Amino acid sequence: MKITGTLKKLKSHLASPVEYQLPLSDQLVDLNPLIGQQIRLTHTGNIFCCHCGSKTNKSFSQGFCFPCMRKLAQCDMCIMKPETCHFDQGTCREPDWAQTHCFVDHFVYLSNTSGVKVGITRHSQIPTRWIDQGATQGLIIFKVRTRKQSGLVETLFKEEVADKTNWRQMLKGDGEPLDLNLIAQQIRQKLELRLQAMVRSNQLEGLERIQSETQEINYPVEKFPSKIVSLNFDKNPMVKGRLQGIKGQYLFFDTGVINIRKFTSYEVEFES
DSSP, rough: OEEEEOOOOOOEESSSOOOOEEEEETTEEEEEGTSSSSSEEEEEEEOTTTTTTTTTTBBBTTTTTTHHHHHHHGGGGHHHHHGGGOGGGEEEEEEEEHHHHHHSOOEEEEEESSSSSEEEGGGGTTHHHHTTTTTTTTEEEEEEEEEEHHHHHHHHHTTTSSSSSSHHHTTTTOOOOHHHHHHHHHHHHHHHHHHHHHHHHHTTTTTTEEEOOOOOOOOOOOOOSSSSSSSTTTSEEEEEEEEEEEEEEEEETEEEEEETTGTTEEEEEOOO
8 A cells, every 4th residue: 555645643543442543635544453564654855834735844833834833823832831821912823713722611631641740631632632642541630711721720730740741751661550530639639729719810710620530541552662763754754664553643663663743744655
């Protein structure tokens, strides 16, 4: 099979194990059946902006050309740091986009990736967000009304737990199962007075505490890498080898690992 198209982040479906597809323009390649087989991805040298479709020499913010990166709200720093939202100052790049993406319900969660971490996502992105980051467990702990509110809660929780994944450790295997409900309860107790104060000041108006079950996630991995060798289209246009597994947005080969999301908008030729 040979297909040429531009990469997008891996599509996933929660199953046991997670089912993955590789998007190439408007085509989808089922990846789970290919584990154990030889595949090859060859970058053609072309990169096309995922927003406007223009050819670009370099990808910015995971798939955008430079002009789109500068003008789109989804590329603004407040997407990475929601607590810095400046919509109320009248300086949002795209107010209409913000209404549909930032002024909607968001969840604050704990997950187990390379260890416990706190994170946020839109209400529609559970469990996709957990799968994308390679989490083996996920637990929703709060529901809020806006992205900024989720960032404010996350900032508090970052004082107690990490907000980043040790991606190298995550790729080497699944961590020990954690009691996320107990961890959430302990952190809530430490932060309760400050959360209540933020509710009273209307910073967290509508904050809802969620009682839910921990979601367990397992991945289609035949063999975890013992040593992490990163494969990079910018350094070598051809990535090939025996596909040994998939976790998060990473493909595991016997030759190394590649983060597909990092190369969004790269045109590649896929062969299996």
